[in-house]
Amino acid sequence: MSFEHLYNKFYHEIFQFAFQLSLSQTESKDLLQDAFMKLFTELEKGVELENPRAWLYKVVLNLWRNKYNRTKNQKLNNVQLNLGESISQTPENNFIKEEKRKLVFDCMAKLSTNDRDILLLYHDGLSYAEMAEILDMKSTSIGTTLSRSIKKLRLELKTKYHELFE
Numbered sequence: 001m002s003f004e005h006l007y008n009k010f011y012h013e014i015f016q017f018a019f020q021l022s023l024s025q026t027e028s029k030d031l032l033q034d035a036f037m038k039l040f041t042e043l044e045k046g047v048e049l050e051n052p053r054a055w056l057y058k059v060v061l062n063l064w065r066n067k068y069n070r071t072k073n074q075k076l077n078n079v080q081l082n083l084g085e086s087i088s089q090t091p092e093n094n095f096i097k098e099e100k101r102k103l104v105f106d107c108m109a110k111l112s113t114n115d116r117d118i119l120l121l122y123h124d125g126l127s128y129a130e131m132a133e134i135l136d137m138k139s140t141s142i143g144t145t146l147s148r149s150i151k152k153l154r155l156e157l158k159t160k161y162h163e164l165f166e
Contacts, residue, residue: 014035
C-alpha cells in the first residue's frame, strides 16, 4: 500500500489513540507526525509491513512512553468512553454519564501502565493479535492479561464507587 493510502486510512483512528494517551491535540498531532514520518521512512526503504495498523499503534505507544514516561497521575478524564448506556439524552443523564466516565478514568489512572494500555487498545477495537504485537506480548497471553486488567478496573470501581458500578 502507498503511504498516502495508509495515511488516509489510519490517520483519524491513530489520532484518537494518541489523544487518549496524551490528552492534548497538539501533543497528539506531534506523535502522529513522528509516527507517520517513521512509516514514510520504512516504506521508502522498501519495508513491507504485515499489519500497518498495529505497527502505527505500536510506534505511537512507544513514542509516548519514550517522550513522556507517563505517571499514574495523568488526567485521563478527557478520553471518550462508551459506558454502554442507552439512556435518553437529557441534561441530567448527560451529567451522570460524564461523571461515571470521569470515575472510570480516575480508577484507570491507578492501574499499571500495562493494564491501562491493554484496556485502551481493547477499547479502540484492536484484535488480540494486534494488541500482542503492539505490547510485545504473546498473543496467547492477551486474553488472560485483558481479563485481569478488566477485573482490576472493576474491583477499583466497586471499591471506591460501589453504589454506581454494581
